Amino acid sequence: MSIAVVCFCFGLSQTFIRKISKQNISNETQRMMKFWKPFLLVLWITGIIVLLIYYIIPKEDTQRNDNIEKLEKANQVLVLKNETLDKKINRLKDQTDSLSDKIKLSHQTIQQLQQNLNEQIKTIDRMSSLDLYEYFSRFKTDSTRHK
Numbered sequence: 001m002s003i004a005v006v007c008f009c010f011g012l013s014q015t016f017i018r019k020i021s022k023q024n025i026s027n028e029t030q031r032m033m034k035f036w037k038p039f040l041l042v043l044w045i046t047g048i049i050v051l052l053i054y055y056i057i058p059k060e061d062t063q064r065n066d067n068i069e070k071l072e073k074a075n076q077v078l079v080l081k082n083e084t085l086d087k088k089i090n091r092l093k094d095q096t097d098s099l100s101d102k103i104k105l106s107h108q109t110i111q112q113l114q115q116n117l118n119e120q121i122k123t124i125d126r127m128s129s130l131d132l133y134e135y136f137s138r139f140k141t142d143s144t145r146h147k
Contacts, residue, residue, distance in 0.1 A: 127135060 124132070124135070
């Protein structure tokens with residue numbers, strides 16, 4: 001931006017000097033203009049440089065510093081959010097670990113129950129009709145005599 005301002009001011013000064021030199025002026029005035037023209041250009045450029053150094057460039061620097069400060073604050077907020085999310089992730093990982101352990105135990109229990117059920121079914125399959133009758137009726141007989 002500062003380069004654009006310098007170019008604009010330089011072009012404006014050149015246009016101003018050309019307009020003055022095109023007017024019908026006496027030879028003595030034209031010689032004086034030719035003599036002072038480089039000094040005026042140097043004076044214009046010096047003024048623009050002073051303007052840039054003391055007004056435009058510091059203003060841009062303060063804007064950059066403000067932007068940097070805003071970004072740093074936003075970064076700090078994001079760091080805090082990241083830390084809380086990391087804690088939450090660790091807590092959820094612990095929960096999933098404990099739940100997966102419980103699932104494994106439940107699965108093992110289910111397998112044991114299934115195995116027990118299969119063994120009982122096999123046992124019932126091997127029984128005779130009389131044994132089945134006694135098993136399901138819960139009827140028990142003693143081989144000893146009753147008195």
